[in-house]
Amino acid sequence: MNTPSIPVHDDGFLLDLALRLADEAAGLIRAIRARGFETTVKTDSSPVTEADHAAEAHILKGLRAHAPSIPVVAEEEMAAGIRIDTGSEFWLVDPLDGTREFAAGRDDFTVNIGLVRHGRPVLGAVALPAYHQLYGAGAGRGAIRIDANGTQAIHVRRPPAEGLTVLASRQHADDPRLREFLGGQRIAHVGNIGSAAKFIRVAEGLADLYPRLGPTMEWDTAAPQAVVEAAGGSITTMDGAPLGYGKAGWRNPHFICRGAT
Template sequence: MTDQDLLALAARLAQTAADAILTVRDAGFAVERKDDQSPVTAADRLAEGIILEGLRAATPDIPVVAEEECSEGVVTAVGRRFWSVDPLDGTREFAAGRDHYTVNIGLVVDGRAYLGAVALPAFAEVFTGIVGLGAWKRDAAGERPIGARREPEEGLTVFASRHYAGDERLDRLLAGRRVAAKHEIGSAVKFVRLAEGLGDIYPRFGRTMEWDTVAPEAVLRGAGGRVTQMDGETPLQYGKPGWENPPFLCRGRA
């Protein structure tokens, strides 16, 4: 498969999983707790099953690391290429009846995010991107290229995590900088809003896992944005033991 074929596969499966999530939402669901006390629902499991079946059938040579399998103790050996899947990023948002949750399907190549698809079920949007080649958004109006923006003169539009609202570290990071607006929302939606030029910075201080970030990082970097550790230079690396990310910083175009 070409890179474009892999991206189309990820986008198709993300859309199918998004449709399944909306079906579960409309039918009603219970919220359970995993061993780490994070929430999980039937929508997480159904979406992951759809994605895993599709990826393993179409690309049997590429390993898949998926959140719910990992939480159940499945250990996947990875090579220079592997899929990283979060079937429902933002389960807290989904369970609370809010709209900021996503389906993330990303491909890692040589330890870096390379391509990905991010579906926003509640908004009927799918974002895709390949690092170095571009990023796109598909919605009711069709598909079109998107691009991150440079910081506007009126100041930064900041996206921050709802779960860490009021974090003093955000105030310290923004000290002395002009801020035009701040939005506190959940999940990888923050990445793609930067990718389409609706914001300028998203710092993440709290815990995340690799499957939370591979796909949206590929979209944002494909759109000309930047994702680094908090020093502003060191890239995120993937395939680490335990799959946990360090704190990171997403920004628009340099």
């Protein structure tokens, strides 16, 4: 008796799939925001909304239908106690990164779908629903932005002579460690926004540096890391090693996201 084979897809197919699902999830999030929603609190004290759950359900259905051989680790499933066995290749999904921003009526929240292979993010799709922007990287395409103007390549920039534009977490805006880290560097501006939008603004050359000195999870960073690296930037731990994936508990150490150096 022949056993049906599970299709093996190339990275171009997988990137197109991730981009489509991120864009569709962004549409669901915008619709829920327009009609109103309630915010509840998870056991870890972080907020969650109907939009988080709806976006994740849509993404998981699409990934598991069209790439069933690749395990998916997703934030809200993990919060619900669902554990997934992964091998050397798996998806990391944050269906609504920056729920605090979303719930507060601000615009800097994202949808993140990243593919990890052998501990490294090899492709990613990041949607910024409020801005109607979609970013992707991998499959030999470099880093791209898709918006009302079409599809354009994006690149990090070299730091301007007047100094660095630094982005930091809104939630940790008053962290004294940030001031210590930036000491001695020429700084033109420090801005505080939420979510993976910080990575994206570095990737497209609107900012130069994003030091993360607080907690994050792997689903927060895999997709935007793929975009930053494809755009010519880097994300490293404080000792200079590339930020890797598949760690125990899915928790990241502190890291630094940089544009061109």
